[in-house]
Amino acid sequence: MNPNKASQTARFVSNGIYWVSQQPHLKREVPPELARYTAEITRRLEIDRSIFGADTARRLLLFKAKLMQVVSIPGIYLHQLIRKRYIESIASETLTKGVRQLVVIGAGFDTLSLRLSAEIPGCRVIEVDHPATQQVKRAALEEFRLPIGHCHFVPADLSEESLTSALSQSPAYDPTEATLFIAEGLTMYLDELKIRALLASIVAQNQTSKFLFTYMQEATPKRYHFQHTRPATLLWLALRNERFTWGIKPAALSEFLGDAGFRLQEHCTSEELRLRFLTEANHSAVLALGENIALASQVQTHT
Numbered sequence: 001m002n003p004n005k006a007s008q009t010a011r012f013v014s015n016g017i018y019w020v021s022q023q024p025h026l027k028r029e030v031p032p033e034l035a036r037y038t039a040e041i042t043r044r045l046e047i048d049r050s051i052f053g054a055d056t057a058r059r060l061l062l063f064k065a066k067l068m069q070v071v072s073i074p075g076i077y078l079h080q081l082i083r084k085r086y087i088e089s090i091a092s093e094t095l096t097k098g099v100r101q102l103v104v105i106g107a108g109f110d111t112l113s114l115r116l117s118a119e120i121p122g123c124r125v126i127e128v129d130h131p132a133t134q135q136v137k138r139a140a141l142e143e144f145r146l147p148i149g150h151c152h153f154v155p156a157d158l159s160e161e162s163l164t165s166a167l168s169q170s171p172a173y174d175p176t177e178a179t180l181f182i183a184e185g186l187t188m189y190l191d192e193l194k195i196r197a198l199l200a201s202i203v204a205q206n207q208t209s210k211f212l213f214t215y216m217q218e219a220t221p222k223r224y225h226f227q228h229t230r231p232a233t234l235l236w237l238a239l240r241n242e243r244f245t246w247g248i249k250p251a252a253l254s255e256f257l258g259d260a261g262f263r264l265q266e267h268c269t270s271e272e273l274r275l276r277f278l279t280e281a282n283h284s285a286v287l288a289l290g291e292n293i294a295l296a297s298q299v300q301t302h303t
């Protein structure tokens with residue numbers, strides 16, 4: 001990504017969730033707290049900074065978000081919403097079952113870590129992100145009007161630095177603690193070597209840690225795109241230095257994870273999540289396909 005500019009795809013995701021939360025036929029799909037926190041971060045990132053009044057800025061943002069979806073990937077915002085809902089369900093379950101540390105890698109403008117850090121007392125929450133994106137998020141949080149607990153922020157460009165090295169700079173992080181690592185919408189921006197390095201960093205931590213991540217499905221060799229991606233999207237991503245550089249065939253994922261010391265515990269496609277998270281009225285809504293979610297746990301080694 002552009003080293004001096006916050007991730008544009010992180011803005012795209014956040015604005016997309018806001019857009020869904022404002023659509024009369026879709027807003028019921030957005031849980032109230034996700035809607036409330038997304039509205040607040042959108043206000044800080046987009047609306048307050050606009051040269052127009054709040055109402056005009058809000059309308060313009062919604063129009064821009066709608067247009068972006070039309071010219072990029074039909075159904076992308078709903079896909080991003082259900083991937084967030086699934087990730088939140090796993091995170092909430094894991095953190096109420098004894099895991100006390102959460103590390104969100106490439107957190108962007110997502111609000112999950114902020115909410116969990118405020119909601120679950122005693123849970124240590126750390127966000128690792130590219131410095132350019134994290135700086136903008138931290139500025140947006142300065143006057144945030146909702147509780148955000150004590151989330152710790154670690155800036156790191158993971159194409160230059162390992163996760164282990166980044167986390168070692170945070171006094172908040174405890175490598176001996178069972179941890180849930182989340183990487184939502186991140187792996188497609190790294191290359192295979194960096195993904196292997198990321199897995200190695202996680203394996204080197206507490207053995208009961210888990211890794212929840214999304215990945216692009218490799219449809220044809222070296223092609224990792226959502227189905228029905230409009231050609232302009234590829235140009236838009238390339239101009240922002242946010243091309244997709246990694247993906248894998250679902251059938252090859254278990255072996256890939258196994259080589260890195262993980263066992264694939266759960267796997268979901270968007271199509272599978274549609275029935276689980278969308279109300280019946282939206283079961284046939286257009287949904288972008290091509291990004292899946294996997295939960296991996298470490299293979300225990302006994303010495």
Ligand SMILES: C[S@@+](CC[C@H](N)C(=O)[O-])C[C@H]1O[C@@H](n2cnc3c(N)ncnc32)[C@H](O)[C@@H]1O
Nearest residue numbers: 007009010106107108110130133157158159185
């Ligand atoms: C598509 S956004 C996803 C944001 C968030 N996880 C979500 O799903 O709402 C991609 C995120 O990956 C981060 N990212 C991309 N390349 C990175 C790198 N080399 N090092 C660290 N973070 C990176 C960006 O800063 C951004 O926050």
